[in-house]
Amino acid sequence: MPKQIRRIVAVAVLAAFAVVFLGAEWRVVRWLAPIAKLQFAPAVLAGNLAVAGAILLVTALFGRLYCSVLCPLGIMQDAAGVAGRVVRRLLKLRSKGAPSLGSRRVQFAMRHVVLVAFLAVGLCGLGFSWLEPYGIFGRIAVLWSGVALVAVIAVLAGVGRGRAWCGWACPVGTLLGLVSRVAPFRLRINGSKCVGCRKCERGCKAGAIAIDGRGKGGKIDASLCVDCFDCAAECPTGAISRRPVNAAAGDNDGGGSLTRKGFIVGTAAAGATLTTDGAEDDKVFDGGYAEITPPGVDERNASLKPAGSRSIANFSARCVGCQLCVKACPNHVLRPSRRKGDYMQPEMAFDRGYCTVDCTRCAEVCPAGAIAPLDAGVKKESVHIGYAVWHKDRCVAAAEGVNCTACERHCPVKAIKRVKSDAGVLLPVVDTKTCIGCGACEHVCPARPMPGMTVMAHERHVS
Amino acid sequence: MGAEAGNLTRRGLLSAGEMTVRTGRHGEKVSLLGYGAMRLPTKDGKHANGWAAGASQAAIDQDAVNAHVDYALEHGLNYFDTSPVYCRGESERVIGIALSRHPREKYFIATKMSNFNEMFWPLEKSREMFETSLKSLRTDYIDFYLLHSIGNGGFSTFSKRYIENGALDWLVEQRAAGRIRNLGFSYHGDARAFEWCIENHAKYKWDFCQIQMNYVDWRHAKEVNDRNLNAEYLYGKLVENDIPAVIMEPLLGGRLAKFNYAVASKLKGMDPSASMASWAFRFCGTYPKVLTILSGMTYMQHLEANVATFSPLKPLDRNQLATLEAAAQLLLQNKTVPCNLCQYCMPCPYGIDIPGVFECWNTACTEDRLPEDSSAPSYAANRRRFLADYDRAMPDLRQAEHCIGCGRCVSHCPQRIDIPARMAEIDAQVAVWRKEERHA
Incomplete structure (x- = not known):
């Protein structure tokens, strides 16, 4: 029964995440998106102590229940594991037995090294970690580059038992694993009922179960167990159940890790044209189109971050790179950065749209508080995230003498005015103090290949 | 445009009798429905000058045009209107191919001196345009030749295009030589160009004139844009001077064929089975000095439906004309942009559709x-x-x-x-x- 309930909940959660990350155009996304706020690492980063505390408390009582029903990356591996089981059955491959003690030691070492590295990076204020599981799920779901990751995880999960990532590398899982060891209500094997059939051992997706060599009773590594309840459902004698420690006296289960002594601080595992040739003089025939090319994305001084980020540093320290805002942005402004400093964290570009002043979708969906909702009374029009710079050599008014009104007409804060040049052409001038960096001018500018306006980023937003 | 009438024809509900015919200045028997080659079908199913939301860049569907021409000639439609600039410059060539499959005396070709671009203003360039038209259309004479859209760009542009360079005088010579059978002009834009042509009728002896006429522009063209002349005035001038009128934009680029409920309830009240377009055509056909009415029929069903409307064309009575006037006033109430999708503005150098x-x-x-x-x-x-x-x-x-x-x-x-x-x-x-x- 618990197995069925956990399956239903897990599938529902994964489906919700899939909708949120894959179907940004759907209305229902608005209702489902807050599910991302229940993710552990983002909640810690956002200072959302209620959620983080609740997750820790549940873990301290019941074990890594979070990994089994709330983590989308974990549930996705379960799905891959199901596929792997089908493949194994078709190929008539036999399931492996329990991992050897040696491999358990390596596994233990590796995941703790990853955790230490993860915490170190976080505590040093370097922010963004590649290894945060929710962020990984987001990147897999949203980005093409995720396909490679999906393949790796699916192979690992399929070949292995289903939760390879959670046992070998996941820093959040390892952290929760430290807490789950003390959980009174975790799963245990009742040695007096166990008949040593090893069904649980073979089926355990986390590789957390070791049945004694004598075939009577065994141990479930609480730090690895992801609370899927498969073993309890599988056990023919009902020997596995969730009982408080005291009531389980006599069980052959020391609890805790099997390889406590094997923790070696070892290898650094943490590394895991628009053309203007249709101009008046050339027009001979009627109909047809001039070619269009989207505006190029120019080099900026730094990554442009949305209003609510407060500063580039604040943003980078919190963002887990989950891509939820990228997916949610209705103007297609946000996309993962390719810069060294904030690789995969979102930045803004205006080749497909600009940041409209009415819209705060990214701040609404961000689970990590990297893009926080604006303070009450602060309007987006008054948050300056950057300022536009005019390029005389590109602007069609300056370079070709065209009477172009594009940037002036679209500036939402009237920061662009056109003034008459000595040559008698109206040229745009930018009031950089008024400019908020929304990118409207950059987006609508007809100059190609690069637009005649480039928004430069403020390191610290001004409001 | 009138697909419903096309279906009715196929189902035998509309009788297709003889196509109504009008007589030109030199006795030409011209069908009252003319084939406009500005909105030819393309291979991707759109029409070559836009419409169907978004212009097409695809090649013109020669097979479809051939089929149109065959059907048209078979049903008595014999006037084909094209221009060197239509359909990105492809219209004349495509129409030439389609028509040359039939005996030359079976049809009338109308084309134009479309020397809008300054590079064509020198006389030899304008003459070259005429000669190229002959080649593209695979013929050695043009039945109806027009100065194209004489008011566009203002009177001075008109003067530079046709008068100062001697192009008009040269065209008159070509008429005398028989290479042009009828010389006329199409009018849009600056009223002075129209007035000048009419004043000089004695000198140039216009054989016909092409004007924009439909039940909205009849009395409301000026309301739509203060610089326009009402079609009633233009037509009146032509009657006064005994110049046959060729009608363009009878449907305002298809806008009068669309189903606006308020207008439809008036028109359908008179005859529930008649298409919206048929009323607009019958409006123009009611006036006797109208020689032919051009329609850009992109799809075969347009052609079928229109042929049915014109075979024969039933003139409107006074009550029906009054109803159309009421419909025109209703149409003027909505915020339509008076664009007829002719694509003269295209291509926009900045890529706008x-x-x-x-x-x-x-x-x-x-x-x-x-x-x-x-x-x-x-x-x-x-x-x-x-x-x-x-x-x-x-x-x-x-x-x-x-x-x-x-x-x-x-x-x-x-x-x-x-x-x-x-x-x-x-x-x-x-x-x-x-x-x-x-x-x-």
């Missing part, structure tokens, strides 16, 4: 679903529908938002629409709808 934008807007107007009153229950659905249609019709970079307001299109527009101003209005309105949609 000008007729595509206007068509999206106009379709919503005529179908009474422009989201205007935010308290109306249909407002949100109409807004969503408009934005969906708009984004489907053209990519973001061809939408009104990217109009830079340079104004290069303005002088090309025969309807004299202030295109940059209308683009800015539509852009601002769309931005509001998009904002509302984000918060819906």
Whole structure:
């Protein structure tokens, strides 16, 4: 029964995440998106102590229940594991037995090294970690580059038992694993009922179960167990159940890790044209189109971050790179950065749209508080995230003498005015103090290949 | 356009008798329905000059045009109107191929001296344009030759195109030589050009004149744009001078064929089975000095339906004319941009799909679903529908938002629409709808 309930909940959660990350155009996304706020690492980063505390408390009582029903990356591996089981059955491959003690030691070492590295990076204020599981799920779901990751995880999960990532590398899982060891209500094997059939051992997706060599009773590594309840459902004698420690006296289960002594601080595992040739003089025939090319994305001084980020540093320290805002942005402004400093964290570009002043979708969906909702009374029009710079050599008014009104007409804060040049052409001038960096001018500018306006980023937003 | 009538013909519900014929100045028996080759079908199923939301860049469908021409000649339609500039310069060649498959005396060719671009203003260049037309159309004479859109760009442009360079005198010589059988002009734009031609009728002896006429422009062209002349006035001048009238834009680029409920309820009240388009055609055909009425029939069903309307054309009585006048007044109440999708403005050097934008807007107007009153229950659905249609019709970079307001299109527009101003209005309105949609 618990197995069925956990399956239903897990599938529902994964489906919700899939909708949120894959179907940004759907209305229902608005209702489902807050599910991302229940993710552990983002909640810690956002200072959302209620959620983080609740997750820790549940873990301290019941074990890594979070990994089994709330983590989308974990549930996705379960799905891959199901596929792997089908493949194994078709190929008539036999399931492996329990991992050897040696491999358990390596596994233990590796995941703790990853955790230490993860915490170190976080505590040093370097922010963004590649290894945060929710962020990984987001990147897999949203980005093409995720396909490679999906393949790796699916192979690992399929070949292995289903939760390879959670046992070998996941820093959040390892952290929760430290807490789950003390959980009174975790799963245990009742040695007096166990008949040593090893069904649980073979089926355990986390590789957390070791049945004694004598075939009577065994141990479930609480730090690895992801609370899927498969073993309890599988056990023919009902020997596995969730009982408080005291009531389980006599069980052959020391609890805790099997390889406590094997923790070696070892290898650094943490590394895991628009053309203007249709101009008046050339027009001979009627109909047809001039070619269009989207505006190029120019080099900026730094990554442009949305209003609510407060500063580039604040943003980078919190963002887990989950891509939820990228997916949610209705103007297609946000996309993962390719810069060294904030690789995969979102930045803004205006080749497909600009940041409209009415819209705060990214701040609404961000689970990590990297893009926080604006303070009450602060309007987006008054948050300056950057300022536009005019390029005389590109602007069609300056370079070709065209009477172009594009940037002036679209500036939402009237920061662009056109003034008459000595040559008698109206040229745009930018009031950089008024400019908020929304990118409207950059987006609508007809100059190609690069637009005649480039928004430069403020390191610290001004409001 | 009249697909319903086409179906009726196929089902034998409309009798297709003989095509109504009018007589030209030199005794030519011209069918009252003329084939306009400005909106030819393309291989991707759109029409070559736009319409169907977004112009097509695909090649013209020669097989379809051949089929049109065969059907037309078989049903007595014998007047084919083209120009060197239509359909990105392809229209004459395609029509030439289709027509040359039939005996030359079976049809009349109308084409134009479309020397809009300054590079054609020297006489030899304009002459070259005429000779190229003959080659493209695979013939050694043109039945009806026109000075093309004489008011476009103002009177001085007209003068430079035809008078100062001696092109008009040269054309008169060609008429005397028999290479041009009928010499005329088409009029849009500056009224002075029209008046000048009429005043000089004694000298040039115009054989025909092409004007924009339909039941809206009859008395309301000036209302739509103060610089226009009402068709009633233009037609009156032609009658006064005994010049046969060729009619263009009888449907206003298809706008009069669309189903506006208020208008439809008036027209359908007179005859529920007659198409919207048929009333517009019959309006023009009612006037006896009309030689032929041009229709750009992109699809075979247009042709079938129109042939049915004209075989024979039943003139309207006074009550029916009054009803159409009432319908015209209803049509003037919506916020339509008076764009007939002729594509003279295209290509926009900055890539905007000008007729595509206007068509999206106009379709919503005529179908009474422009989201205007935010308290109306249909407002949100109409807004969503408009934005969906708009984004489907053209990519973001061809939408009104990217109009830079340079104004290069303005002088090309025969309807004299202030295109940059209308683009800015539509852009601002769309931005509001998009904002509302984000918060819906």
